[in-house]
Amino acid sequence: MISLTNEPLEIQRVIASVEAPGAGGIDVFVGTTRNVSRGRSVLWLEYEAYEPMASTMMERIAQVAHERWSVLNISIVHRLGRVHVGEASVVIAVSSAHRGEAFAACRFLIDELKKVVPIWKREFFADGTMEWSRQVHEQQGITTEGVG
Secondary structure (H helix, E strand, O other): OEEEEOOOOOHHHHHHHHOOOOOOEEEEEEEEOOOEEOOEEEEEEEEEEOHHHHHHHHHHHHHHHHHHOOEEEEEEEEEOEEEEOOOEEEEEEEEEOOHHHHHHHHHHHHHHHHHHOOEEEEEEEOOOOEEEHHHHHHHOOOOOOOOO
16 A cells, blocks of 8 residues: 555554565554644644655655565555644555564655655644745755755
């Protein structure tokens, strides 16, 4: 299951999608909206994506994880649109015969997703301001040039 959705994420459904008889472990990462970012009170986030490319890149990083680690199944589901504090923005689940491969692949997948998948985050703050995540990265000298 590799998908983008405007609906709230069903964490248990994502986990169930990677279950397999040969799985000795399932590693899960759930990214949620926190209420504070860089010392400022957050009301909600909004995610936008270039959906055709985002889906392709999510499939590609899942394939790379399959090639690098002995994993059975991978699911990556990312939310689009408004995501309130406490709600899940992304769920990644990986099953494998042994936990080490599941942990390594899951870590790789979230790190690569944030680096190469064209999904953009906008933060809305209690003081009435908003910022795109890319603006903050550029101010901190973080670039995505040449990635992907």
